Amino acid sequence: MLAARDDLEVIEFANTIKQDEFCALLAAQPVVHGVILGLTAFGRAELAVANGLQVVSRIGVGYDAVDVPTMSAAGIPVMIGTGANCDAVAEHTLSSMHALIKRVHELDALVRMDRWHERYRYLPGELRGRNVLIIGFGRIGSRVARLCQAYGMCVSAYDPYVADDELRSAGVDPVAHLDAALPGAEFVTLHCPKTDETIGLIDEARLARFRHGAFLINTARGGIVNESVLAEKLSNGHLAGAAIDVFASEPPVPGNSLLEMSNVICSPHLAGVTREAVERMAQLAAANALSVFDGTPRLDNAVNRNAFRLTTA
Incomplete structure (x- = not known):
C-alpha cells in the first residue's frame, strides 16, 4: 500500500x-x-x-x-x-476458558509422565451454565459475550461507559458495581484498555472478593491485575486457575511465580496477533x-x- x-x-x-x-x-x-x-x-x-x-x-x-x-x-x-484483532482476542479468550475448565495442559502432562492412573483426580468441567463476567464491553468484550452465549454460558458485563440498554439488547446482564458482581462469577475476563482508571483495577481487595474456585483471564494489558496477589490466590486454592497473555513487565521478570504454577496458562502477549x-x-x-x-x-x-x-x- x-x-x-x-x-x-x-x-x-x-x-x-x-x-x-x-x-x-x-x-x-x-x-x-x-x-x-x-x-x-x-x-x-x-x-x-x-x-x-x-x-x-x-x-x-x-x-x-x-x-x-x-x-x-x-x-x-x-x-x-x-x-482488526477483535476476533483473534475473543477466540483466544474462549480457548483459554476451554483449556482451563478442561484442564488440557494437566491432562496432557498425565499421559506424557506415565500418570494415567491419576486421571480421576483431574476431572475436567463444562462451560455450559457457567457464569462469566466480562470487564470492558467494547468490540472485543461484545464478541466474547456472543461466543460465551453460544456455549450456553450466563453472561454479565461491567462497563461504566456502556448503557445498560445496550448490554441488555446484546443479551447481557449489566453490572453496576464491580465489587458486588465478582463473588458470583465463575469466569472473569478482562477486555478494558489500560488507563489511569484501570491500572490496578483487580487489586488485592477485589481478588479477595472472587468466588472460590473462579478463573481469571487477562488478555487486556499488564498492570490491570496485581500479579503477586493473583499468584497468592492461585497457590492457596482461592482461585482455580488463570490464563495470562499480558504482564506488568514484558517479558516477565525471572522468578515471577505465575510462570511456575500448573494452574496458570501463559502466552507472550499474542492473543490478538x-x-x-x-x-x-x-x-x-x-x-x-x-x-x-x-x-x-x-x-x-x-x-x-x-x-x-x-x-x-
Missing part, C-alpha cells in the same frame, strides 16, 4: 529499536510526516524531533505506549487498527496514515478526534 504511492518515502526501523536510537532516526530526517509504530513508544521527546509530523499510527489497538495528551495538544491524531490479524492491522495502520495525508481521515480509528479540530482550526 505504501510502496504503491509515488509521493512517499518509507524508512523502516525494527520493533527492537531503542528510544534514543529512534529519536536520532527521526531527527536525521528533514521532515517526518507520519510514523507507523509497533512496540515503539512515542511521546514528547519523539515529537520534538519529528519535524512536520501529521499522524501517529499504531499497528494494533493498544495505545498506552503513545503520549496521547501530548499528541492531542499538538494537534496530532493517534490512529489505531480498530476492530494471529496471522490473519497481523495482516489486517498492518493494512489498517497504513490506511490510517494515508487517510490523514489525503485529507480524508478515518475518524472512527482516531483515539483523539479532538486533534483534528485543532489541526483544522
Whole structure:
C-alpha cells in the first residue's frame, strides 16, 4: 500500500529499536510526516524531533505506549487498527476458558509422565451454565459475550461507559458495581484498555472478593491485575486457575511465580496477533496514515478526534 504511492518515502526501523536510537532516526530526517509504530513508544521527546509530523499510527489497538495528551495538544491524531484483532482476542479468550475448565495442559502432562492412573483426580468441567463476567464491553468484550452465549454460558458485563440498554439488547446482564458482581462469577475476563482508571483495577481487595474456585483471564494489558496477589490466590486454592497473555513487565521478570504454577496458562502477549490479524492491522495502520495525508481521515480509528479540530482550526 505504501510502496504503491509515488509521493512517499518509507524508512523502516525494527520493533527492537531503542528510544534514543529512534529519536536520532527521526531527527536525521528533514521532515517526518507520519510514523507507523509497533512496540515503539512515542511521546514528547519523539515529537520534538519529528519535524512536520501529521499522524501517529499504531499497528494494533493498544495505545498506552503513545503520549496521547501530548499528541492531542499538538494537534496530532493517534490512529489505531480498530476492530482488526477483535476476533483473534475473543477466540483466544474462549480457548483459554476451554483449556482451563478442561484442564488440557494437566491432562496432557498425565499421559506424557506415565500418570494415567491419576486421571480421576483431574476431572475436567463444562462451560455450559457457567457464569462469566466480562470487564470492558467494547468490540472485543461484545464478541466474547456472543461466543460465551453460544456455549450456553450466563453472561454479565461491567462497563461504566456502556448503557445498560445496550448490554441488555446484546443479551447481557449489566453490572453496576464491580465489587458486588465478582463473588458470583465463575469466569472473569478482562477486555478494558489500560488507563489511569484501570491500572490496578483487580487489586488485592477485589481478588479477595472472587468466588472460590473462579478463573481469571487477562488478555487486556499488564498492570490491570496485581500479579503477586493473583499468584497468592492461585497457590492457596482461592482461585482455580488463570490464563495470562499480558504482564506488568514484558517479558516477565525471572522468578515471577505465575510462570511456575500448573494452574496458570501463559502466552507472550499474542492473543490478538494471529496471522490473519497481523495482516489486517498492518493494512489498517497504513490506511490510517494515508487517510490523514489525503485529507480524508478515518475518524472512527482516531483515539483523539479532538486533534483534528485543532489541526483544522
